[in-house]
Amino acid sequence: xxxxxxxxxxxxxxxxxxxxxxxxxxxxxxxxxxxxxxxxxxxxxxxxxxxxxxxxxxxxxxxxxxxxxxxxxxxxxxxxxxxxxxxxxxxxxxxxxxxxxxxxxxxxxxxxxxxxxxxxxxxxxxxxxxxxxxxxxxxxxxxxxxxxxxxxxxxxxxxxxxxxxxxxxxxxxxxxxxxxxxxxxxxxxxxxxxxxxxxxxxxxxxxxxxxxxxxxxxxxxxxxxxxxxxxxxxxxxxxxxxxxxxxxxxxxxxxxxxxxxxxxxxxxxxxxxxxxxxxxxxxxxxxxxxxxxxxxxxxxxxxxxxxxxxxxxxxxxxxxxxxxxxxxxxxxxxxxxxxxxxxxxxxxxxxxxxxxxxxxxxxxxx
Amino acid sequence: xxxxxxxxxxxxxxxxxxxxxxxxxxxxxxxxxxxxxxxxxxxxxxxxxxxxxxxxxxxxxxxxxxxxxxxxxxxxxxxxxxxxxxxxxxxxxxxxxxxxxxxxxxxxxxxxxxxxxxxxxxxxxxxxxxxxxxxxxxxxxxxxxxxxxxxxxxxxxxxxxxxxxxxxxxxxxxxxxxxxxxxxxxxxxxxxxxxxxxxxxxxxxxxxxxxxxxxxxxxxxxxxxxxxxxxxxxxxxxxxxxxxxxxxxxxxxxxxxxxxxxxxxxxxxxxxxxxxxxxxxxxxxxxxxxxxxxxxxxxxxxxxxxxxxxxxxxxxxxxxxxxxxxxxxxxxxxxxxxxxxxxxxxxxxxxxxxxxxxxxxxxxxx
Numbered sequence: 001x002x003x004x005x006x007x008x009x010x011x012x013x014x015x016x017x018x019x020x021x022x023x024x025x026x027x028x029x030x031x032x033x034x035x036x037x038x039x040x041x042x043x044x045x046x047x048x049x050x051x052x053x054x055x056x057x058x059x060x061x062x063x064x065x066x067x068x069x070x071x072x073x074x075x076x077x078x079x080x081x082x083x084x085x086x087x088x089x090x091x092x093x094x095x096x097x098x099x100x101x102x103x104x105x106x107x108x109x110x111x112x113x114x115x116x117x118x119x120x121x122x123x124x125x126x127x128x129x130x131x132x133x134x135x136x137x138x139x140x141x142x143x144x145x146x147x148x149x150x151x152x153x154x155x156x157x158x159x160x161x162x163x164x165x166x167x168x169x170x171x172x173x174x175x176x177x178x179x180x181x182x183x184x185x186x187x188x189x190x191x192x193x194x195x196x197x198x199x200x201x202x203x204x205x206x207x208x209x210x211x212x213x214x215x216x217x218x219x220x221x222x223x224x225x226x227x228x229x230x231x232x233x234x235x236x237x238x239x240x241x242x243x244x245x246x247x248x249x250x251x252x253x254x255x256x257x258x259x260x261x262x263x264x265x266x267x268x269x270x271x272x273x274x275x276x277x278x279x280x281x282x283x284x285x286x287x288x289x290x291x292x293x294x295x296x297x298x299x300x301x302x303x304x305x306x307x308x309x310x311x312x313x314x315x316x317x318x319x320x321x322x323x324x325x326x327x328x329x330x331x332x333x334x335x336x337x338x339x340x341x342x343x344x345x346x347x348x349x350x351x352x353x354x355x356x357x358x359x360x361x362x363x364x365x366x
Numbered sequence: 367x368x369x370x371x372x373x374x375x376x377x378x379x380x381x382x383x384x385x386x387x388x389x390x391x392x393x394x395x396x397x398x399x400x401x402x403x404x405x406x407x408x409x410x411x412x413x414x415x416x417x418x419x420x421x422x423x424x425x426x427x428x429x430x431x432x433x434x435x436x437x438x439x440x441x442x443x444x445x446x447x448x449x450x451x452x453x454x455x456x457x458x459x460x461x462x463x464x465x466x467x468x469x470x471x472x473x474x475x476x477x478x479x480x481x482x483x484x485x486x487x488x489x490x491x492x493x494x495x496x497x498x499x500x501x502x503x504x505x506x507x508x509x510x511x512x513x514x515x516x517x518x519x520x521x522x523x524x525x526x527x528x529x530x531x532x533x534x535x536x537x538x539x540x541x542x543x544x545x546x547x548x549x550x551x552x553x554x555x556x557x558x559x560x561x562x563x564x565x566x567x568x569x570x571x572x573x574x575x576x577x578x579x580x581x582x583x584x585x586x587x588x589x590x591x592x593x594x595x596x597x598x599x600x601x602x603x604x605x606x607x608x609x610x611x612x613x614x615x616x617x618x619x620x621x622x623x624x625x626x627x628x629x630x631x632x633x634x635x636x637x638x639x640x641x642x643x644x645x646x647x648x649x650x651x652x653x654x655x656x657x658x659x660x661x662x663x664x665x666x667x668x669x670x671x672x673x674x675x676x677x678x679x680x681x682x683x684x685x686x687x688x689x690x691x692x693x694x695x696x697x698x699x700x701x702x703x704x705x706x707x708x709x710x711x712x713x714x715x716x717x718x719x720x721x722x723x724x725x726x727x728x729x730x731x732x
């Protein structure tokens with residue numbers, strides 16, 4: 001069957017690979033789920049793997065199948081599956097366990113090992129193909145009523161995890177009821193965290209460089225959040241007008257913004273870093289001021305990456321609530337479909353060149 | 367009675383003030399404790415208040431009595447006191463509640479208000495006098511067997527809080543068993559956090575510029591921690607040899623060290639900022655590298671200041687264990703006593719000039 005793959009280490013090696021079709025029996029103990037792939041989303045990670053910035057093939061293979069944002073239908077399930085049945089819409093988690101205590105207790109998103117086993121990213125093939133099989137443990141049901149949001153399940157799980165981790169860390173406070181949040185960046189993670197926070201009743205200001213009128217700004221406003229163009233109104237101005245934030249999510253893709261956000265956080269607040277930057281830029285900061293301000297205000301920063309099945313389930317619950325509260329808004333993130341695995345070059349072209357795209361994804365099957 | 371006070375806003379205004387002696391009945395509902403002051407410690411905060419960098423007098427007064435590290439004996443207790451009895455050795459917490467939810471639930475160290483009410487620091491008189499009175503709620507008993515550690519109760523409460531907050535935040539991990547810690551700085555807070563961590567069985571590396579042989583380095587080694595002189599062995603070298611740390615406490619008093627410590631933290635680790643810097647120094651950091659490293663490693667930073675009575679009690683428990691495990695070691699922090707309130711100039715001179723002093727304190731009464 002067809003698969004979109006790269007040769008890890010070789011820049012721009014994306015190609016169509018012919019790979020064997022998996023069987024449900026490939027997974028032991030009757031616990032396998034064979035998934036017919038319907039759609040797969042791509043993001044900056046796929047782009048960087050094709051740029052050979054990271055990514056490794058599974059042991060024994062020369063190629064790595066791309067794609068970690070999956071959506072499909074359970075075509076066949078092993079006899080000992082209990083959660084998923086044939087015909088269910090499903091998505092799949094990305095990381096597979098290593099050997100640390102965090103992997104053993106089902107929180108492999110928190111692995112303390114240096115090596116990650118991630119489908120479509122590192123040492124495990126991804127989902128940009130016709131079929132895949134995996135253990136039921138890593139397959140998450142998508143309700144029929146959310147099938148129109150298909151490839152958003154994985155990015156949504158990352159947004160859900162990031163905010164959940166902040167609340168978990170803040171249990172240190174005994175009481176924590178954030179009122180005002182800033183979200184830096186209005187890419188998919190920025191928009192999805194804006195959603196998660198709005199569903200908690202938090203007043204959200206979403207910051208981006210572009211002026212109002214973009215699709216992102218319309219989605220922000222559709223979620224009853226405030227869109228702020230930093231080219232017109234700098235963050236400091238908003239702080240002057242409304243005060244510092246109780247919670248800030250950095251999804252800007254800029255480490256300068258990530259650090260500068262430290263200045264906009266209020267007492268007992270949490271700054272979540274949810275985006276990364278692959279380069280080696282430096283930044284000069286007001287280290288004394290931030291240091292004293294963060295100590296006297298008991299402030300907290302956390303980095304968040306990946307998600308386990310619990311976060312996929314949280315994300316799905318939030319998407320369900322979103323469709324009740326803001327019907328049709330989140331689906332607008334799904335901007336750029338490409339039909340058929342044969343069109344992999346167009347998929348990558350859109351991913352690299354189409355700056356207005358919020359989500360590029362492939363319709364693998366109808 | 368005599369008190370050591372400053373005129374807030376006027377640099378180097380430390381002087382002897384004659385103030386009224388308080389009565390147990392000054393506190394309503396029979397809940398007062400009148401404390402005869404035995405000893406009071408001073409630290410950088412007292413120095414900076416005398417430098418007029420901050421500090422305000424209580425409403426109606428022109429002077430602020432200094433001193434927030436108290437040790438005394440309960441001379442008289444109100445009829446409705448239940449925790450403290452006449453003759454008990456006691457210390458007192460520093461911050462008094464404002465109006466935020468955190469103040470209302472007994473965690474005024476986490477107040478979300480901008481104004482702090484702190485005895486000896488801001489808007490409330492301190493303990494560098496002959497007697498003080500306060501509500502029993504803010505008076506903490508010191509066991510007789512720990513009376514030789516007297517003025518260390520307050521700094522110990524800050525060390526206990528900082529480490530406790532890290533563990534509380536890490537409940538987000540479900541399991542967290544840090545193995546290796548770095549402590550930056552070997553002043554009193556650095557030494558006391560080294561102690562707290564050692565009592566948890568954690569391997570501790572304590573970093574300071576001075577070469578081995580100082581009293582600090584002897585105390586570190588007395589706690590079975592490893593003293594590292596950064597003038598001989600940079601932090602990066604230790605990381606190369608033993609790996610990154612699961613927990614780092616910055617008690618260096620340098621915001622450069624505070625930020626640079628971010629690079630030495632391992633996966634799922636916590637960096638605690640426990641010291642502050644009053645200047646306005648800038649610092650250039652590798653923002654991209656730290657950003658990606660912190661996100662992929664799910665790392666956490668928290669600022670910690672002050673302590674509530676729960677932390678005083680934790681600190682006292684740890685000091686008791688310390689005397690069982692490392693008898694006589696912690697008392698060596700108490701380096702520089704000054705006898706009598708009349709000698710306030712010598713107290714301030716030692717605080718400012720005696721660089722080798724770990725703890726300057728006043729013997730107010732015998």
